[in-house]
Amino acid sequence: MALMTERTLVLLICVQLLVLVLLYQVSYDHETAHYENTFWKSIAIATKINKAIRAVSHYKQKLPDCPRTSQLTGGPLNISFPLWLNMKQVEQKHLLVRRGGSYSPPNCTATYKIAIIIPHRNRMEHLTYLLYHLHPFLQRQQLKYRIFVIEQAGNYTFNRGKLLNVGFKEAMKHENWDCIFFHDVDLIPEDDRNTYICDLFPKHASIAMDKFKYRLPYKHFFGGVSALTPEHVEKINGFPNSYWGWGGEDDDIATRIKLNKMLVARPPIHIGRYKMISHKRDKGNEKNPERFQLLKNATLRWEEDGLNNLEYILLSKKNNHLYTNITVDIGTSKGLQLYR
Ligand code: BGN
Numbered sequence: 001m002a003l004m005t006e007r008t009l010v011l012l013i014c015v016q017l018l019v020l021v022l023l024y025q026v027s028y029d030h031e032t033a034h035y036e037n038t039f040w041k042s043i044a045i046a047t048k049i050n051k052a053i054r055a056v057s058h059y060k061q062k063l064p065d066c067p068r069t070s071q072l073t074g075g076p077l078n079i080s081f082p083l084w085l086n087m088k089q090v091e092q093k094h095l096l097v098r099r100g101g102s103y104s105p106p107n108c109t110a111t112y113k114i115a116i117i118i119p120h121r122n123r124m125e126h127l128t129y130l131l132y133h134l135h136p137f138l139q140r141q142q143l144k145y146r147i148f149v150i151e152q153a154g155n156y157t158f159n160r161g162k163l164l165n166v167g168f169k170e171a172m173k174h175e176n177w178d179c180i181f182f183h184d185v186d187l188i189p190e191d192d193r194n195t196y197i198c199d200l201f202p203k204h205a206s207i208a209m210d211k212f213k214y215r216l217p218y219k220h221f222f223g224g225v226s227a228l229t230p231e232h233v234e235k236i237n238g239f240p241n242s243y244w245g246w247g248g249e250d251d252d253i254a255t256r257i258k259l260n261k262m263l264v265a266r267p268p269i270h271i272g273r274y275k276m277i278s279h280k281r282d283k284g285n286e287k288n289p290e291r292f293q294l295l296k297n298a299t300l301r302w303e304e305d306g307l308n309n310l311e312y313i314l315l316s317k318k319n320n321h322l323y324t325n326i327t328v329d330i331g332t333s334k335g336l337q338l339y340r
Contacts (some may be wrong), residue, residue: 007072007315009292010052012307012332015182018104020062027281038319040270048317051057052307057255061300062109063107063108063109064108064109065108065109065111065203066105066108066109066110066111066142067108067142068111070140070141070142071138071186072141073140073141073193074140074192075084075191075192075193076187076190076191076192077133077137077190077191077192078272079133079188079190079275081129081277082132085128085129085132086128086129087124087127087128087322088133088184089133090128090263090322091322093132093135093136094135094321094322095288096139097135097187097321097322099195099319099321100146100319100320100324101106101131101135101146101147101148101320101322101323101324102144102145102146102147102279103138103139103143103144103145103146104133104141104144104162105143105144108142108151109223110143110144111180112140112143112144112178112197113143113144113145113175113177114138114145114177114178114179114180114196114197114198114227115142115145115146115147115148115171115174115175115177115179115180115181116134116138116145116146116147116148116159116180116181116183116196116325117148117150117164117167117168117171117180117181117182117183118130118147118148118149118150118167118183118185119150119152119158119162119163119164119167119182119185120149120150120151120152120185121151121152121185121188121282121284122254122282122322123282125186126185126186126277126279127149127185127323129183129185129188129277129321130145130183131278131323132189132190133188133189134147134183134188134189134304135147135170136324137189137192137196138196140192140309141195141196143191143196143197145170145196145323146174146175146323147322147324148167148171148323148324148326149168149169149323149324149325150164150166150326150328151325151327151328152330153169153315153327153328153330154329155284155287156244156284156331157244157245157284157286157288157332157333158244158245158246158282158285159241159243159244159245160243161239161240161241161242161243161252161253161328162239162248162310162312162330163328163330164182164238165238165239165241165307165308165310166312166328166330167180167182167326168180168230168233168238168307169307170314170317170326172230173323174324176230177230178197178198178229179196179197179198179227179228179229180227180228180229180230180233181196181205181225181226181227182225182226182227182228182302183225184206184223184225186276186277186279187206187209187224187225187229187274187276187277188274188275188276188277189205189225189273189274190273190274190275191270191271191273193265193267193271194271194272194273195267196227197227198227198228198229198232199227199265200265200292201232201257201262201263201265202227202228202236202257202262202265203226203227203228203264203265203266203267204221204222204224204225204226204265204266204272205224205225205226205227205266205267206223206224206226206263206272206274207221207266207267207269207271207272208269208272208273208274209224209273209274209275209276210273210274210275210276211276212283214269214273215269219230219249220254220264221250221254222250222251222253222254222257222264223250224274225274226253227293232257232262233307234258234307234339235262236253236256236257236259236260236306236307237256237302237303237306237307237308238304238306238307238308238310239252239253239256239306240252240253240298240302240305240306241302241306241309242294242301242305242333243288243290243291243294244288244290244332245285245286245287245291246281246285246286246288247287247288247291248288248291248292248294249291251295251338252294252295252298252299253297255280255298255299255302256298256302257269257305259299259302260298271329304321311330311331311336312329312331312336313325313328313329313336314326314327314328315329318332329333
């Protein structure tokens with residue numbers, strides 16, 4: 001058991017009783033032969049002491065460490081998308097998840113604490129499916145985690161890189177996470193052995209997507225799901241803020257990693273498998289014609305375009321049951337003010 005031994009507890013309770021008896025004596029009013037208010041006050045104090053002792057002993061009863069490799073995980077997963085699934089139903093399945101979408105294993109102290117960042121806009125259906133699969137997946141891995149959904153406000157062109165930067169900044173205000181997973185909303189992991197922890201180098205997790213016939217589309221592909229420690233993120237100055245629309249920002253991130261003399265870690269190809277929820281191209285996330293030019297200049301730009309020039313206006317932060325919902329105004333390609 002705890003550091004607070006049973007003997008200490010008994011001793012503390014005895015001391016309490018003694019205090020109680022003394023107060024009881026003191027509170028006796030000999031003239032009126034009545035016990036005064038002091039008696040009830042002493043009861044209240046004793047209750048408070050008791051509560052405090054219990055809180056301390058509970059705190060000291062540290063749970064055993066979770067094993068480094070969870071015994072609750074299996075292998076390949078059968079990913080299904082139940083028709084008409086809604087968020088309420090997913091919420092009802094996860095009563096152990098605390099508001100804001102955070103979780104700690106109930107029976108052991110997690111070895112790793114991770115944050116999941118999901119850039120998002122108008123994809124509630126995908127988010128529902130992702131959370132339906134991701135919460136149990138992370139829980140089987142016995143991780144301490146919190147899921148952050150970063151919602152771009154307004155209708156201006158989507159900017160994944162900038163939303164990832166906002167997610168990183170905001171998540172780090174909550175906790176000193178060991179590892180941050182940057183996760184597209186439409187990708188579902190298909191194997192329990194795909195461990196959601198960080199590596200020595202930035203990790204690209206979604207290396208085998210069904211969309212690309214479970215192969216890498218090209219050697220330096222870094223899109224979909226990646227995992228970096230806060231130190232990795234700081235080292236590469238975060239992600240580019242300047243890619244508005246679809247494409248290129250992930251290649252820019254791969255370039256930053258290389259420029260900082262880091263390699264890319266990857267799970268084995270039969271494990272880093274993901275199912276993509278099929279969808280049409282989003283309105284407001286058209287292919288970015290400037291991506292080729294931007295990528296050409298990635299080497300010159302990375303030190304000025306990232307965490308150190310990030311500007312946004314936090315519009316709201318809500319602790320939903322299954323995720324922390326952060327809505328931000330990230331402005332437009334012309335700057336922050338013009339959108340207002
Ligand atoms: C690439 C895109 C990536 C995207 C993958 C997979 C570009 C930059 C061209 C210079 N890169 O072609 O952003 O993740 O396809 O769809 O468009």
